[in-house]
Amino acid sequence: MSVLEQLKAGLNGLQIEDNPQIVKQKSRDFFWYSPVLKKQLDEVTGDLVVTPKSEAEVIQVLKTCYELDVPVTTRGAGTGNYGQAMPLAGGVILNLAEMNRVKEIRQGSVVVEPGAIISKIDEECRAHSGQELRLHPSTYRTATIGGFIAGGSGGVGSINWGGLRDLGNVIRLRVLTMEAEPQVLELTGEDLQKVMHAYGTNGVITEVEMPLTAAYDWVDVLVGFDAFMDGVEFADALGNQDGLLLKEIAPIAAPVPHEYFLRHQKFIRKDQSVVVCMVAPFAMDAFATFVSRNRTASILYRSDTVSEEVRKGLPPAYELAWNHTTLRGLRVDPSITYLQVLYPYPDQVEKVRTMVNLLGEEVPAHLEYVRFDGKITCFGLPIVRYTSEERLNEIIRLHEDNGCPIFNPHRYTLEEGGMKQTDEVQLAFKKLADPKGLLNPGKMIAWEDPSYDYSSNKLFLFPGLQAG
């Protein structure tokens, strides 16, 4: 009996898919945002998709795969764009999309299964008690909560709550280990770090407890500026307004808003830069007051004063921001790509100005204001008019030389896309929780090649991938 046949036998009773077309489709994420990853990962595919409906079924999958030495790559909706959930060594795609129940809603917290779609969780929490999650990615309506925790870092709401990494933004994770007899672990406090943002390399999340905050009918607002830096200064001051409740503040340089936000195009001149905002409805008077104090700012659009019909024809503001800005750009001009930058406090505005002056039209700016270690500062997700990998690396180096760290979205490993060093906590936990190294192989360099030199500036190539 072949390994595949043994595998199918072991997974008897579970929902399985082995149609190669569908398996390949379920093996992909938004890696194609990056021309670099597109080249590397385009052929990646698993062998089999398993869609468990309960923790017991996940345990069955893990036991079977452990016994047969079959890799397991866990996946939510596949909305990541680092190839996070792509099975570099083939094997089983563990699709948690049908473990999607909202199990318990309390005042301030919610317990859910990992495959629950984030907007669906919010719908239930709103109806239950006027609550919603603190943070969500721009893929709110498609991404799962488990995928967000394992592969994301923050997003809409980070202006109030910082990132997922911050203490308190995840309360509890229930995690299975990849062993002959999988253990069930309940992780809280310090232990959460072991599995958060680890791409599923060291455990499988089967239950999530998240904090909630008050839900509002957020008002989408576009504020226009003739000069992008006026918009940045506006956004920076706005973020520091302690009494003004917003959920999103994103300055985006012309011509991106007019050219890429097709359904909003009628509100935006081609040479206009925009700050995309989500404002609490009861804060609109105060917000309008704040705008009126700034002579460079004008409100181009607000969702609370247009007709229901107009509003329904437009995407929500969060689908203009974060990675959706790039996505909208790619639809208009498939040759572009993007970067991820941190402009460190307190020099964020000056650093943005420096990079804008240095790179101009080649790298139109897109900022996301966030709380970071207690301060208001901004990340950048600038559009890059891509010409070559060499030039892309040069643009990265120019940022780093000017004190703006890059989180490289053109790499599929945890380390190269992140802090460029081994996460000792996660490595130690992987040794215990995944002794055979079967969970999402090739994503944690520290596991694959403990002697890897991060300063080499070379691309880490997973041997499995080279062979494939």
Add this chain to the structure above:
Amino acid sequence: MSVLEQLKAGLNGLQIEDNPQIVKQKSRDFFWYSPVLKKQLDEVTGDLVVTPKSEAEVIQVLKTCYELDVPVTTRGAGTGNYGQAMPLAGGVILNLAEMNRVKEIRQGSVVVEPGAIISKIDEECRAHSGQELRLHPSTYRTATIGGFIAGGSGGVGSINWGGLRDLGNVIRLRVLTMEAEPQVLELTGEDLQKVMHAYGTNGVITEVEMPLTAAYDWVDVLVGFDAFMDGVEFADALGNQDGLLLKEIAPIAAPVPHEYFLRHQKFIRKDQSVVVCMVAPFAMDAFATFVSRNRTASILYRSDTVSEEVRKGLPPAYELAWNHTTLRGLRVDPSITYLQVLYPYPDQVEKVRTMVNLLGEEVPAHLEYVRFDGKITCFGLPIVRYTSEERLNEIIRLHEDNGCPIFNPHRYTLEEGGMKQTDEVQLAFKKLADPKGLLNPGKMIAWEDPSYDYSSNKLFLFPGLQAG
């Protein structure tokens, strides 16, 4: 007919009190926190207390008093401690305590009458939809919302939302002018500044719309430190934790906690400094994790792990903080007083250290962490072991010389207790809204003496008060 008789005739049908004992009692606030104000204001009393039950009744009071040139001093519960609501020129005490209805609760906002007790508003909002006000003073269970807006500045919750002065922390005020025919004004946005923190000198608030936030069963925690500055550094880092939801962070130096917090005394060693915290219940795991990372910190008390019986025997944490710290001190040692200090960002910790080293046992430190212009910093309400007015002024000067502005709680005028300059917006509005200068006379120097020299460092003495 005497003026008093004419007044009573004009107020016919309204609830009136002229028993001198009760009138004097209703003419006082917590001015006696200050030995300076105690000396100046002890004899102050109005002539008559009127307690209207509706806006129409307030209009009747204002019309009558305008016609007869009788001063009107508006008052909530009299929990201020600057003599805010004390009638320096006698006349009518306008007691709004019975205009206390909660009129409408929405998702994110509440409409109330000005005399509503703050904790009562929260009770109704919690029962209605799990919401509560953003900010409250330590006199939560006695103070009115109108008094807080007219005479307060911030308090519990300011660590998340800044102060009342910040855009968005008050949505709308309905205000009556003091004219022959009082106008009814609805103020929002920029216009709110005209009457906020004006001690009722330029209008009478008859309705208030405030933002709400999510309500939680806040956990009271006392964290102990052997060295006060370790507590300050802990509090400073805690305030900068973006994902950790707290409502209150107050470092208080030994021996204040043990000596003055009598019912908590059993939890606190005499030489222990304390950080008083209110933590969201679902954040307690993360909070305990944060404490465990700090070797100088230990949790002395948390309200979620003691018995209901023990907890009921203790005052809530907010009644250990803000002006209640001083109040508890005054009960043990009536000779003390206090100051109000701002330690400006980013040097707040070093400035606290400087002042602690300089003043030692004479001025035991009490800090309140807040958001201020987008940054986490702290106010101080240090206890002062009072010896003389001269020494008090010297202590004030020492703070100012070290870059720590004082908001002097030993002055009854708006300007001397605040920014030491004319508020042009409020002055201009008073000229329109109170042309005869009958509202709370003697509190706005800019009105009483336009040529007053704030740099003189002399005490402003209201002529009416000198005569009295």
